[in-house]
Amino acid sequence: MNKRLIKLWCIASLLLLFMSACDKPDTAIIYRQEVRTNLDDTCIWLSRRSHFHDPDFYPVFNAYYEKQIKLKDFEKAAIALAELTEQEMYYSLFNPNTINQVRLFKKRFEKNLPWHQTLFVESYLGNYEVIQNNYRKAIPYFRELVRYTPFDYNTCVEVGHGYGDLAFCYFAMGDHEKALQYDLRALSWFNKTDNETAKGGIYDNLAMVHMYTKDYKTSESYFKKAMTSFRLVKDTSNMFTSLHNKIILYQEMDNPAQYELIDSAYHFFKKSKFTDESIELSLSTFYIHMLLYENRIAEAGAILGELKPLVKKLNSAASDAEYIVALAEYEIKSGKGIKDIGLIEKALETVEEQEDYQNQAGFALVLKDNAVLMKDYQKAYLYSEKLKLAENRISDQKMINKTMEWNKLHETKRKEAQIAIQKETISNGKVTIALLFSLVMGLLLVLFIVFSKQKQKKIKTENKRVQQYTKQLLDKTEEERRRIASDLHDSVSHELLNLKHAIGANINQSGEKIDSIIKDIRIISRNLHPVMFEKVGLSASINQLLDRAQSVNQLMVTSDIVYCGGLSVSDELQVYRIIQEALSNIIKYAEAVAAKIIIRESKDELMVQIKDNGKGFHVGETLSKKDAFGLHNIIERSKAIGGSARIHSDRNGTIITIDLKKTT
Amino acid sequence: MTIVIADDHPFTLQGTQSFVESYGYQVIAACANGVSALNMIQLRIPDIAILDINMPALDGLDVAKKVQELKLKTKIILLTMHNEMTIYNKSKEYGVYGYILKEHAQVELKNCLSEVAKGNQYVSDSLLNDLVSVRETGTGELDKLTFSERKIIELIAKQKTSKQIAEMLFLSEKTIEGHRSNIIEKLGLPKEKNILLKWAMKNGLE
Numbered sequence: 001m002n003k004r005l006i007k008l009w010c011i012a013s014l015l016l017l018f019m020s021a022c023d024k025p026d027t028a029i030i031y032r033q034e035v036r037t038n039l040d041d042t043c044i045w046l047s048r049r050s051h052f053h054d055p056d057f058y059p060v061f062n063a064y065y066e067k068q069i070k071l072k073d074f075e076k077a078a079i080a081l082a083e084l085t086e087q088e089m090y091y092s093l094f095n096p097n098t099i100n101q102v103r104l105f106k107k108r109f110e111k112n113l114p115w116h117q118t119l120f121v122e123s124y125l126g127n128y129e130v131i132q133n134n135y136r137k138a139i140p141y142f143r144e145l146v147r148y149t150p151f152d153y154n155t156c157v158e159v160g161h162g163y164g165d166l167a168f169c170y171f172a173m174g175d176h177e178k179a180l181q182y183d184l185r186a187l188s189w190f191n192k193t194d195n196e197t198a199k200g201g202i203y204d205n206l207a208m209v210h211m212y213t214k215d216y217k218t219s220e221s222y223f224k225k226a227m228t229s230f231r232l233v234k235d236t237s238n239m240f241t242s243l244h245n246k247i248i249l250y251q252e253m254d255n256p257a258q259y260e261l262i263d264s265a266y267h268f269f270k271k272s273k274f275t276d277e278s279i280e281l282s283l284s285t286f287y288i289h290m291l292l293y294e295n296r297i298a299e300a301g302a303i304l305g306e307l308k309p310l311v312k313k314l315n316s317a318a319s320d321a322e323y324i325v326a327l328a329e330y331e332i333k334s335g336k337g338i339k340d341i342g343l344i345e346k347a348l349e350t351v352e353e354q355e356d357y358q359n360q361a362g363f364a365l366v367l368k369d370n371a372v373l374m375k376d377y378q379k380a381y382l383y384s385e386k387l388k389l390a391e392n393r394i395s396d397q398k399m400i401n402k403t404m405e406w407n408k409l410h411e412t413k414r415k416e417a418q419i420a421i422q423k424e425t426i427s428n429g430k431v432t433i434a435l436l437f438s439l440v441m442g443l444l445l446v447l448f449i450v451f452s453k454q455k456q457k458k459i460k461t462e463n464k465r466v467q468q469y470t471k472q473l474l475d476k477t478e479e480e481r482r483r484i485a486s487d488l489h490d491s492v493s494h495e496l497l498n499l500k501h502a503i504g505a506n507i508n509q510s511g512e513k514i515d516s517i518i519k520d521i522r523i524i525s526r527n528l529h530p531v532m533f534e535k536v537g538l539s540a541s542i543n544q545l546l547d548r549a550q551s552v553n554q555l556m557v558t559s560d561i562v563y564c565g566g567l568s569v570s571d572e573l574q575v576y577r578i579i580q581e582a583l584s585n586i587i588k589y590a591e592a593v594a595a596k597i598i599i600r601e602s603k604d605e606l607m608v609q610i611k612d613n614g615k616g617f618h619v620g621e622t623l624s625k626k627d628a629f630g631l632h633n634i635i636e637r638s639k640a641i642g643g644s645a646r647i648h649s650d651r652n653g654t655i656i657t658i659d660l661k662k663t664t
Numbered sequence: 665m666t667i668v669i670a671d672d673h674p675f676t677l678q679g680t681q682s683f684v685e686s687y688g689y690q691v692i693a694a695c696a697n698g699v700s701a702l703n704m705i706q707l708r709i710p711d712i713a714i715l716d717i718n719m720p721a722l723d724g725l726d727v728a729k730k731v732q733e734l735k736l737k738t739k740i741i742l743l744t745m746h747n748e749m750t751i752y753n754k755s756k757e758y759g760v761y762g763y764i765l766k767e768h769a770q771v772e773l774k775n776c777l778s779e780v781a782k783g784n785q786y787v788s789d790s791l792l793n794d795l796v797s798v799r800e801t802g803t804g805e806l807d808k809l810t811f812s813e814r815k816i817i818e819l820i821a822k823q824k825t826s827k828q829i830a831e832m833l834f835l836s837e838k839t840i841e842g843h844r845s846n847i848i849e850k851l852g853l854p855k856e857k858n859i860l861l862k863w864a865m866k867n868g869l870e
Contacts, residue, residue, distance in 0.1 A: 518767050522747060532717075535725055536750045544750045556815045556833050593819075596834035613832055 030192045031153035040064075040076065046083040052091060053275060065101070074109045078117050081105060085124035090237070092278040092316065094128050115148055119158040126165055131316040133356050135169040142166040146185075153193055160189035164202055171209055174357045174393045179209050184410040188417075197238060200229030204242050211249045212394050219249055240269055240279045247286050259293065262286045277310050281319050285326040292333045300330050321347060321359045328366035338370045348386075360390035469636055472629045484524065491520040530576060538572040539563055542579055542597060553587045556594035563599045566606055566662045571641045575599075575608055575658075578634050578645075582610040582656050585630045590614025590654065606643075606660040613653040634658075665781060666710040668693045670701035670727070671743070672719045676766070680714060680743065680773075687774050698722025702730055705738050712761075712780060717744040717751065725751075728758040739780050743769060747791055762786040805867065808850050816843050821864035 039047075042064045051057055061084050068077035085102060088094055102124050110118045126141030145162030148155065167182035183205050190198045207222035223246045230238045243265045250258035266287040269280065284307055291300040304327055311323045324347060328338045338344060348363040368383035495517040503510050525531070530541045539561045546557040567575065579597055586595050592614030600607045622628050631647065634656060638645040643660035667689050671677040674696070681691050692708055695701040698719045705713055705727070713731070715724035722730075728740045741762035742755055752763050761780040764772045765788045776786040806814055812833075819829045826844070830837040844860060853859050 515767060531746060531748050532751055536754060540750045540753065550811050558834055594833040
């Protein structure tokens with residue numbers, strides 16, 4: 001009982017160990033956003049998104065910043081400036097004053113601080129160039145950023161952004177290959193952090209890149225990923241950005257669902273009371289586009305009017321372009337033609353210089369439509385050529401191929417990363433496996449012990465029986481020798497002795513004596529071994545045996561033998577011995593009136609049956625007795641020739657059946 | 665009349681040869697084993713071959729079998745120590761003409777040779793007597809019956825029906841009925857109902 005309890009306890013504890021080993025980390029995030037403790041209250045206040053629209057925001061910043069510069073606490077100044085630029089970049093509202101401050105800071109104080117505390121400088125200046133569509137000017141700033149190898153959360157995010165911004169520049173310039181390459185690098189850095197907003201942004205960019213390479217399916221899946229990331233951190237601003245980009249995708253795909261999406265996105269934005277001027281502008285221009293498509297021209301005009309101050313406030317080439325195009329579309333649609341055509345033509349020239357193909361296409365399209373409206377077909381042709389050029393540039397087939405290549409490369413890298421994670425999981429799981437293995441081994445061991453113990457027991461009894469049989473066999477051999485000796489002595493020697501005495505007296509008598517000696521020896525020999533068994537064969541030898549049993553022992557034995565020699569001679573002899581043994585048992589113990597020997601031969605089996613109508617015996621009891629040599633002899637001989645013996649006995653008689661597999 | 669003899673015991677071989685020659689037959693070869701005997705028989709085709717059974721390599725029965733297979737005209741006589749019906753039965757299969765026991769050769773060999781020379785078969789009397797001699801001798805009438813028949817009449821005396829007897833002796837009822845009519849015939853009994861039972865009771869077989 002105790003043993004069993006201990007066993008149970010062992011198994012339970014092993015199971016517990018196994019389960020605890022299953023708890024393992026399931027992410028590859030290395031850096032998590034830390035709560036910064038060394039921040040001043042002012043900096044914390046500055047970092048709040050909602051505070052950016054507070055009228056006191058800039059005064060508070062300026063006061064704090066000037067104070068820190070005066071105190072020569074450049075680190076604190078840098079932190080405050082970083083918070084400010086962060087806010088401006090987030091809302092795409094670049095204050096000219098801030099730009100000067102950052103440029104000054106770069107010139108005078110940057111060298112006083114370690115590189116990781118001044119990353120915001122390049123980021124901000126680069127982004128400012130981006131907003132002005134000066135991608136070529138922006139790129140060096142971002143390159144400056146990505147020189148560094150991140151070592152913590154902040155640096156990781158900054159460098160990631162550097163790559164992301166680089167990617168955006170190349171994307172805007174139509175170099176999708178480079179865009180994809182840098183986006184993937186950005187993603188690999190962001191993936192080391194828990195910054196879902198940054199990841200979402202990259203997914204968004206990736207979606208855009210794939211959109212322009214006409215891989216709409218991948219694009220949509222990236223938008224989905226972006227949405228998931230933004231939703232995870234409840235980043236409404238970026239959710240709208242992503243939604244905006246998805247609208248562009250639907251437009252590209254000529255998906256009829258685009259208007260539905262625009263309508264719902266616009267109204268959702270209006271309803272959300274969320275303040276973001278650049279998103280508002282973008283969604284509004286889409287909405288205007290939709291209204292114009294649905295011929296709701298008056299409504300479109302009204303919204304355009306509402307947007308005017310917003311565009312001014314945004315102060316960016318991108319938003320200007322958006323507004324100009326929307327306005328031009330409206331003017332064309334209303335049939336009046338573009339009012340200020342010079343503005344657009346100038347804008348087109350500018351973006352042509354800047355290699356901004358996106359805006360080139362947009363301006364060329366409205367100019368072409370306008371020319372068509374004005375029936376100036378020469379100009380219409382010119383602009384449609386320009387449009388084609390820009391579009392071709394955007395979706396250059398070579399670039400598409402390259403992009404795909406890069407994408408595949410990214411996939412491989414991602415898979416490699418996955419494999420690395422899996423490897424880690426495996427190494428974590430190794431302990432588990434070892435425990436599980438030992439548990440299984442333990443169970444197997446227990447089973448093995450139980451099984452082998454049972455087997456041992458069985459073997460033991462079997463051994464005992466065999467031992468007993470061997471001993472009896474030896475005893476019987478001795479007995480047999482003694483019998484032969486006494487037979488020879490009692491009959492042959494005595495007869496010879498008599499002969500010696502008689503030989504002188506009477507010759508006739510001597511002859512009879514000699515005959516009787518020959519006869520005695522013949523009987524002895526016959527009892528030892530069936531005469532010329534090999535020659536005579538099994539059936540004839542058995543019949544001879546039965547004849548003798550009948551004439552000597554008065555036992556009626558009949559035979560029914562169907563046998564054509566399916567056994568080897570040595571096996572036949574064993575069958576003969578078995579029948580001899582069985583008959584001898586019947587004669588000695590059974591008190592039977594009659595017995596019968598049956599042999600049946602089939603294609604590959606042989607059946608030998610010996611039955612009598614004697615008084616029978618209890619099989620199990622008799623077999624366990626020491627003197628059951630006769631029965632054991634039958635069983636062992638059957639086994640020796642690859643067969644098995646069944647013994648059935650009751651008071652109506654005994655049936656011994658031996659089944660043999662034929663050897664040939 | 666040409667004769668080949670074979671025996672692996674030189675003395676017996678010599679004895680047999682002198683016996684045969686004393687009867688006026690010509691022994692053309694005396695062989696010490698079955699192989700040379702078969703060779704001689706094939707080579708010389710004697711009228712008679714007297715063979716021992718137990719010989720090394722090829723025994724007397726094997727030689728007889730070969731002679732039968734080769735359809736040689738040589739008649740085979742087996743001169744053996746084996747007083748066994750099983751072996752005699754086997755030898756009959758191989759078309760052996762004579763079967764005599766060595767112990768009675770002095771008396772029987774001459775007779776056997778002359779019978780076989782005439783083309784008759786000869787079997788030792790003592791071989792046929794063997795089984796009978798072992799049997800117990802009962803009442804005179806019962807001696808006429810076989811073992812099975814006696815067993816059956818014993819059971820009839822115990823008032824068993826044919827069906828019961830058949831079951832007890834592991835035989836079919838038909839066989840028992842056959843035995844019954846054989847017994848009646850052998851004992852010369854009239855064909856009456858229950859005549860065997862009556863006879864058995866009368867003869868005190870219960």
